[in-house]
Amino acid sequence: MRSPAVADLERLAQRLGSGRVAWGADLLERYAADESTRLRALPEAVVRPRSTEEVAIVLRWASEGPFAVIPRGAGTGVAGGAVAVGGGVVLSLERLDRVLELDEENLTVTCEPAVVTGRLHEVVEAQSLFYPPDPASLASCSIGGNVAVGAGGARAVKYGTTRNYVLGAQVVLADGSVLELGSKNVKDASGYHLLDLLVGSEGTLAVITRVTLRLVPLPSYRAVLLLPFADLKAATTTVARLVRARIVPSVAEFMDDVTIDAARRYLDRDLPGGSRAGAYALIELDGESRSLLEEQMLRVGEVGEQEGALEVLAAQDAGQQERLWESRRCLAEALRALSPEIGKADVVVPRARVPILVDEVKKAGLRHGLVAACFGHAGDGNVHVNFLRQDLDERSWSDRLPQALAEVLEATRRLGGLPSGEHGIGVLKRPDLARFLPSENLEIMRRVKRAFDPLGILNPGKVL
Ligand SMILES: Cc1cc2nc3c(=O)[nH]c(=O)nc-3n(C[C@H](O)[C@H](O)[C@H](O)COP(=O)(O)OP(=O)(O)OC[C@H]3O[C@@H](n4cnc5c(N)ncnc54)[C@H](O)[C@@H]3O)c2cc1C
Known part of the structure; x- marks a missing residue:
């Protein structure tokens, strides 16, 4: 793969017309990172086409190089997928927004x-x-x-x-x-x-x-319930029992003790369950019949109480629903306020194994002297793991974090899980994929990549 020279970029600019290609340092800065906190790389240029035809022109030009092209949406990815780690031109789709x-x-x-x-x-x-x-x-x-x-x-x-x-x-x-x-x-x-x-x-x-x-x-009715528990096992068991009782919530989220505390500090107010709350289950139900929804709400409350819920808060009114969601919605900012640097994993396991996985995460944190915060989707087994750096010195952080993350991934593998539930592999989780998937599967993926992109110009170094 070549780096495009200024003459190459000028040739592309001529083919596309004015205002599409830029390589000034100020602008490139905006495209140097995504929302993953660990990666930064300045691209060699950014191209912002206005139509499919213009995207095609960019790729024909890149094939002539060949030059690497890194497609980019809004840059909110957390796996480094839109970052030009090995150089190349960022192809931002931002102007195709109709x-x-x-x-x-x-x-x-x-x-x-x-x-x-x-x-x-x-x-x-x-x-x-x-x-x-x-x-x-x-x-x-x-x-x-x-x-x-x-x-x-x-x-x-x-x-x-x-x-x-x-x-x-x-x-x-x-x-x-x-x-x-x-x-x-x-x-x-x-x-x-x-x-x-x-x-x-x-x-x-x-x-x-x-x-x-x-x-x-659009479902006509929606209800939200927040159930604080003393421990996470009770929260996830409640979700599992609901599913067994054929109540499939539209949302079944969990938060652990560290995330509840982070939300409490960030929102600067008392939260449900008070200091006894070690876990939350946030359940949303939706459907076409108000009476059925109310029946289901009662059932969720009953199951929760049987499992030891400290209280059951329920809301059908949109404003009150938002209030119940507040602690879950603020978590990205709340955790960042506790620790600007966070080591993350987005692992997924069969949903009944969430409490075992969270337990393993906490143990890995303790072994390496790191605070572990977990939250995520109890209903589908996707756990967001966050190791907080807080005031740890650089050397201890860069020694300990990879070990703790490796242990979390190993536990995930043992539990039959996968390295990414929803954030993708990008560049940060590329080594993990090889640990989870058989080499035969990876080889077929490589062949698929070659069939689509024989010169390897599209997002090189990502996924595989
Ligand atoms: C606070 C926060 C919360 C999040 N919550 C969630 C969540 O709940 N669930 C979840 O799944 N993710 C979540 N994410 C991650 C992220 O928002 C998603 O991965 C999202 O899909 C990325 O979209 P984007 O437009 O920002 O893509 P980008 O970050 O720009 O790109 C992501 C990847 O897609 C490729 N790409 C982008 N556009 C195109 C295109 N048009 N053609 C080809 N390839 C393209 C890029 O090359 C890159 O590999 C969260 C991120 C943050 C910061």
Whole structure:
């Protein structure tokens, strides 16, 4: 892979027209990182096309180099996927940000990749339709980034992740050819499902320039319950018992003792359960029948009390619901306020094994003198692990963190889990993939990569 010289960049700028290509240091700075706290690399240029045709021009130019191209959505990724770690040109999709069509007969919405996920929610919900995937970053992340990573969210327990909603996409391959994949058809048993391969490919196989997403009717009723417990086992057992009783919540989140304390300090107020609360279960229910929802709320309360809930707080009114969500929603900022530097993992295990995994995380923290904070999705087994640096000196931190993270990954593997539930592999978790997947699987992935991108220009060094 070559580094583009100024003459190469000027040639690209000529082909695209004015205002598309930039290589001034000030601007590049904005594209040097994503939301992972451990990575930074200045790209050699940034290209901001306005159409699929322009994306194709960029990739044809890059193939001539060959030059590395790093696709970028909103830069909220936490695995370094959009960071130009080995140099190259960042291809920012930020100007492709139109919602193109809301098809109320076929229950689909078609949009360009830079549409912010939260904005798409508003557009479809205004027509009483629902796009369930809800990454916690939805106020700033983009649909293209969500598709590229296969983003999840709190509602995955009932509704699945982004992958379950992508019906069609327009993509540009590394050689600049444009492909239409999938369609508005709900069913598709017509050959290999290339679209499925692209969901979660993290910008390594193609650039997504348009997406068609499946919608469902917006549920008429919603309720939120917050149950504080003395310990995490009781919180996760409550969720498991609900699922066994055929109550599938739309959200089943948990928080541990350290995260509750972080939220309490950050919000600067007392939180439910007071000082006895060692864990929270945050349950959301939705549906079409108010009476059924109320029955389910009672059942959640009963099960929670049987498992030792310190109290049961329930809300059907939107304002009160937001209040119950507040401690969970503020966690990214609350943990950062405790410790600007955090070592993270986004592991997933079969959901019944969440308490065992959290126990292993805490033990790894104790062994290495690190504070471990865990929260996440009790309903789908995805645990967000956060080791807090706080005031630890640089040497101890860089010695201890890799060991603690390695032990968490080993425990995850033993429990039948995977290294990423929803944040993707990017560059930070690339070594982990080899530890979890058989070499045969990795070899087939490498062949797929070569079939899509024989010169290796798309997001080199990511995933594989
Ligand atoms: C506070 C916070 C909370 C978060 N919560 C969640 C959560 O609940 N669930 C979750 O899944 N994630 C979460 N994330 C992670 C992140 O928001 C998601 O991974 C999101 O999908 C990234 O979207 P983006 O547009 O920012 O993509 P970027 O960060 O710009 O890119 C991510 C990856 O996708 C590729 N890419 C982006 N756009 C395209 C495109 N058009 N074509 C091809 N490749 C592309 C990039 O090359 C990169 O590999 C969170 C992040 C933060 C900071």
